[in-house]
Amino acid sequence: xxxxxxxxxxxxxxxxxxxxxxxxxxxxxxxxxxxxxxxxxxxxxxxxxxxxxxxxxxxxxxxxxxxxxxxxxxxxxxxxxxxxxxxxxxxxxxxxxxxxxxxxxxxxxxxxxxxxxxxxxxxxxxxxxxxxxxxxxxxxxxxxxxxxxxxxxxxxxxxxxxxxxxxxxxxxxxxxxxxxxxxxxxxxxxxxxxxxxxxxxxxxxxxxxxxxxxxxxxxxxxxxxxxxxxxxxxxxxxxxxxxxxxxxxxxxxxxxxxxxxxxxxxxxxxxxxxxxxxxxxxxxxxxxxxxxxxxxxxxxxxxxxxxxxxxxxxxxxxxxxxxxxxxxxxxxxxxxxx
Amino acid sequence: xxxxxxxxxxxxxxxxxxxxxxxxxxxxxxxxxxxxxxxxxxxxxxxxxxxxxxxxxxxxxxxxxxxxxxxxxxxxxxxxxxxxxxxxxxxxxxxxxxxxxxxxxxxxxxxxxxxxxxxxxxxxxxxxxxxxxxxxxxxxxxxxxxxxxxxxxxxxxxxxxxxxxxxxxxxxxxxxxxxxxxxxxxxxxxxxxxxxxxxxxxxxxxxxxxxxxxxxxxxxxxxxxxxxxxxxxxxxxxxxxxxxxxxxxxxxxxxxxxxxxxxxxxxxxxxxxxxxxxxxxxxxxxxxxxxxxxxxxxxxxxxxxxxxxxxxxxxxxxxxxxxxxxxxxxxxxxxxxx
DNA sequence: ATGCGTTCTGTGAACGCTCCCAGACCCGTG
DNA sequence: CACGGGTCTGGGAGCGTTCACAGAACGCAT
Numbered sequence: 001x002x003x004x005x006x007x008x009x010x011x012x013x014x015x016x017x018x019x020x021x022x023x024x025x026x027x028x029x030x031x032x033x034x035x036x037x038x039x040x041x042x043x044x045x046x047x048x049x050x051x052x053x054x055x056x057x058x059x060x061x062x063x064x065x066x067x068x069x070x071x072x073x074x075x076x077x078x079x080x081x082x083x084x085x086x087x088x089x090x091x092x093x094x095x096x097x098x099x100x101x102x103x104x105x106x107x108x109x110x111x112x113x114x115x116x117x118x119x120x121x122x123x124x125x126x127x128x129x130x131x132x133x134x135x136x137x138x139x140x141x142x143x144x145x146x147x148x149x150x151x152x153x154x155x156x157x158x159x160x161x162x163x164x165x166x167x168x169x170x171x172x173x174x175x176x177x178x179x180x181x182x183x184x185x186x187x188x189x190x191x192x193x194x195x196x197x198x199x200x201x202x203x204x205x206x207x208x209x210x211x212x213x214x215x216x217x218x219x220x221x222x223x224x225x226x227x228x229x230x231x232x233x234x235x236x237x238x239x240x241x242x243x244x245x246x247x248x249x250x251x252x253x254x255x256x257x258x259x260x261x262x263x264x265x266x267x268x269x270x271x272x273x274x275x276x277x278x279x280x281x282x283x284x285x286x287x288x289x290x291x292x293x294x295x296x297x298x299x300x301x302x303x304x305x306x307x308x309x310x311x312x313x314x315x316x317x318x319x320x321x322x323x324x325x326x327x328x329x330x331x332x333x334x335x336x337x338x
Numbered sequence: 339x340x341x342x343x344x345x346x347x348x349x350x351x352x353x354x355x356x357x358x359x360x361x362x363x364x365x366x367x368x369x370x371x372x373x374x375x376x377x378x379x380x381x382x383x384x385x386x387x388x389x390x391x392x393x394x395x396x397x398x399x400x401x402x403x404x405x406x407x408x409x410x411x412x413x414x415x416x417x418x419x420x421x422x423x424x425x426x427x428x429x430x431x432x433x434x435x436x437x438x439x440x441x442x443x444x445x446x447x448x449x450x451x452x453x454x455x456x457x458x459x460x461x462x463x464x465x466x467x468x469x470x471x472x473x474x475x476x477x478x479x480x481x482x483x484x485x486x487x488x489x490x491x492x493x494x495x496x497x498x499x500x501x502x503x504x505x506x507x508x509x510x511x512x513x514x515x516x517x518x519x520x521x522x523x524x525x526x527x528x529x530x531x532x533x534x535x536x537x538x539x540x541x542x543x544x545x546x547x548x549x550x551x552x553x554x555x556x557x558x559x560x561x562x563x564x565x566x567x568x569x570x571x572x573x574x575x576x577x578x579x580x581x582x583x584x585x586x587x588x589x590x591x592x593x594x595x596x597x598x599x600x601x602x603x604x605x606x607x608x609x610x611x612x613x614x615x616x617x618x619x620x621x622x623x624x625x626x627x628x629x630x631x632x633x634x635x636x637x638x639x640x641x642x643x644x645x646x647x648x649x650x651x652x653x654x655x656x657x658x659x660x661x662x663x664x665x666x667x668x669x670x671x672x673x674x675x676x
Numbered sequence: 677a678t679g680c681g682t683t684c685t686g687t688g689a690a691c692g693c694t695c696c697c698a699g700a701c702c703c704g705t706g
Numbered sequence: 707c708a709c710g711g712g713t714c715t716g717g718g719a720g721c722g723t724t725c726a727c728a729g730a731a732c733g734c735a736t
Contacts, residue, residue, distance in 0.1 A: 010465075012722055023686045028724065036684055055488065058464025059406070060722035063397045064691050070461075079431060093417060096450055105457050108446035112434055119443050123408075126396025127348075127692095128466075150393065232629060265631070291570060293603070350692055361716045366694060374714055398692035402721045465722095679736075690725085701714080706707105 011052040020048035031056060062127070071095075071104050071314055072124055072132040074143055076111040078229060085230060085258070086286035087303040088135065091157055094307025095133050102315055104130070111143070121146040131314040133157065133307070136201065153317035155310040159202050159325075167323040169309040173203050176299045176330040177210025180281050181253050183297065184338050185214065187279055189251035193223035195238035195263060197230045197255040207255050207283060223249070230255055235262020243270060251279040251338065257288035257298055264292050264337070279338030294336030301330050349390040358386035369394060400465075409433075409442050409652055410467040412458060412481055414449040414474055416567060423568060423596070424624035425641040426473065429495055432645025433471050440653055442468070449481070459484040469652040471495065471645070474539065491655035493648040497540050497663075505661040507647040511541050514637045514668040515548025518619050519591050521635070522676050523552065525617055527589035531561035533576035533601060535568045535593040545593050545621060561587070568593060573600020581608060589617040589676065595626035595636055602630050602675070617676030632674030639668050 016027045022041055029037045030045040037045075048054075062068045073095055075088060096106045107129065109120045121143055124132055131153035134143060144163050147154045156168035184192060194211045198204035212219050225241050227234035235254055239262065242249055254260035260282030264274055272278050274294060282289060285300035309326055316323040354365045360379055367375045368383040375383075386392075400406045411433055413426060434444045445467065447458045459481055462470055469491035472481060482501050485492045494506035522530060532549045536542035550557050563579050565572035573592055577600065580587055592598035598620030602612055610616050612632060620627060623638035647664055654661040 010722095014722080024723085025686055025725090026684085029685090032724085036682095038684060041684080053487075055463045056460075057401075057722050058460070058466050059397060059401045060691090061464075061724075062691095063395075063401050063693090063722080064724045066691070068397070070466075092448065093450060096448055096454070100451060100454055100457070103457070105461055106448065108448070110430065110434055110444065110446070112431060113438060116434070116438055119438070119441070122394075122396070123443055125393045126399075128396050128408075149391075232625065261629075265629070269631075287570065291599075291603070293607075348692095352692080362693080363695090363716060364714085367715090370694085374712095376714060379714080395692055398721090399694075400721095401692080401723085402694045404721070677736105680734090681732105682734105683730105683732080685728100685730080687728090688726095691721105691723090693721090695719090695721105697716105697718090699715090701712105703712085704710095706709085 010057070011054040012057070013054070015052045016045065016048045016054045019052050020044040066127075067130050068128055069104055070107050070129045071099050071311070072120075072129040073106055073108045074111065074120060074124075074132060074134045075108065076117075076134075076136055076141065076143065079112070085256075086288070087284060087301070087306075090303030091135055091307035091310070094304035095311040096307075097304075098308045098311040098315070104315075106311075117142050124152055125150050131155075131318055133310045133314055153314050155313035155317075155323070157306050157310050161202055161205075167313045167317070167325055169306055169313060169326045169328065170202070171301055171306070171328050171330050173206035174210035174213070176301070176332075177207040177253070177283070178214040179210075179330075180283070180297070180299050180332050181211050181214035183332055183334065184251050184253060184279055184281050185218070187251075187275070187338055189279055190218060191223070191246060191249050192218065192251035192253065193220075193225070193242045193246065193249055194253045195225055195227065195235060195242065195255055195259050197227045197234060197259060199226055200228075204255065211253055222246070227259075230259055232258045232262040232265075235259035235264075236266045237262070239263035239266035243267075249278060252281075254280065254282050257282040257284045257286045257296055260296055260298070260337075261288045261292050264296075275336065275338045281338050285333050289333070289335070292337065297335045297338045298333050299330050300333050302328055348395070349392040350395070351392070353390045354383060354386045354392045357390050358382040404465075405468050406466055407442055408445050408467045409437050409649065410458075410462055410470040411444055411446045412449065412462075412470060412472045413446060414455075414472075414479065414481065417450070423594075424626070425622060425639070425644075428641030429473055429645035429648070432642035433649040434645075435642075436646045436649040436653070442653075444649075455480050462490055463488050469493075469656055471648045471652055491652050493651035493655075493661070495644050495648050499540055499543075505651045505655070505663055507644055507651060507664045507666065508540075509639055509644070509666050509668050511544035512548035512551070514639070514670075515545040515591070515621070516552040517548075517668075518621070518635070518637050518670050519549050519552035521670055521672065522589050522591060522617055522619050523556070525589075525613070525676055527617055528556060529561070529584060529587050530556065530589035530591065531558075531563070531580045531584065531587055532591045533573060533580065533593055533597050534562055534564045535572060535597060536566065537564060538566075542593065549591055560584070565597075568597055570596045570600040570603075573597035573602075574604045575600070577601035577604035581605075587616060590619075592618065592620050595620040595622045595624045595634055598634055598636070598675075599626045599630050602634075613674065613676045619676050623671050627671070627673070630675065635673045635676045636671050637668050638671050640666055 013027050017024050027045050030042050099106045111117050135157045159168050159170045196208045225238045254263050282296045282298040285298045289296035289298045313323040351365050355362050365383050368380050437444045449455050473495045497506050497508045534546045563576045592601050620634045620636040623636045627634035627636045651661040
């Protein structure tokens, strides 16, 4: 981070004051729309502002007010997920909606390397934001620890294992996975596999646990394949592997819709009929689900609500209100794929 | 933006100084890793920092240094594009890579309402960032004007019409569209339509212009349908409309891969063979392209490079170096869909 | 006249840091 | 012994605001 110090000097509140023949205090009052300033003074200040081209220095303001009016949203995802995971966009937009309404600025920070991780932690601790929403933290995430140590108001989307006492909003992945798997079994399948992903996260772990629970007696460890990410590509690959292990498979639970879409392609490429030969269910109810032919049976997850509620939890903390963890409802969307 | 002023007082540099029995100056020197501090002093300060739990207040630091070490990346997209457009993620990651290497923090600001637009403009002007990368600006964007007025170092991704003299990095959409359309015509098609999108932007306009140029004599205005966004849904709809107008259509240029994917679905649902009956080409070379069956012939657009170069342009301005506009190369990826 | 409440204005004191200058100290050299 | 040069430390000034307080000016009732 270098710099050539050549930026032209910006007008300050003092420049405005002297141009208007008034004092700092009065200028500050009109800039902030406070009471107790005469009509004459107001006009003079507004004219002076235009004349000298003044715009408020937020840094100085934030320093004295001891708050920034900004909330960070931290995304810690591997490269590819930024494109593949539709939930992130929804979470982002949901959070932005409630913060915007409360006149907070949402600033999104992405972590793509260890270096980023440190810099972002500094950013959070440095007083540059009043709080943070953290998406997809992993176990022993330095960010989570930083937040915890400094007491920055924060909320997690998803329930990071190993970080107690921090407000979060999540869905019950295990229960939802169990529910959709049961639906799938309800269509009379008996040889059902799972393409599991992201087992380093609570969502991945819990979906697998839910699957096992639903399968009960029928569960066969050989019919579970594991991949690091929720992607179309791994869905394709995972399905091929499953078919290799068990060509007579008649059902599959994919850990996300993107994965399910990949699996469906793999199935159709081997000439199998969906849902005739193999039934397939996904997770997310993202735009993937409607795009598949046949359309995907899946778990509807309210991603935008997740973002909204997380933002609300952060605001609650800032305002000194209670901010209880929250588990949002999911529902099974039953469509043509199983 | 309210607040209950109850945050616990943070330790300051003075607290560290008195705990270590040294002065502010010395503490500052060790915190910033400067020379001329004795080993004893360094140890004492480090111990004191741990003891009082000090973390630097970046706001105060930024105020005196008159720089923030942060670069804003502004995304002004309608809701749905945040999920559908794979380019945005690549641009983001590209920009982050170069800024991270230069030890700048990338902060992403999204605009989703007029209110956001104003707040973001304030954020940019208020000294909270040292520069900005602006993605997908539209004509007469308030953000663009704000940047222009205050002289904040900035670079645009894409070439916003009506905003001269601002560095940008873009691709030649018209030339690329012309090239791929020519390829399509080269397979012997004569009744070729286009699903055009986002005509309020340079990319949308230019792709249409390129299409027209390639078609020459063959161009038929009835075979162009227009939609506001580059989405799968509009691709589906657009293809159905085109087929209604001209059931014997034998080729189509979709304004993006997502649009092409929708179009392909529509085509296949009417029982048409791709590329046998109808050839189809897209734009972006996103993950959509490989996901279609057959795979999509498309224009490869280096989205990550776009982000990298834009970030470099901003850094160049900060360093007082020249920052010429840049047009990046595209290439035609010829695959199975035409 | 005096007092009181309201509106309006100016100013000193922060906020927490960095920068710079002055001075102390130590060492080796002429 | 004086001197120059390097190393180390302390502290004043200043970054551009907001905030609290003091005081001026005014009208109105006592």
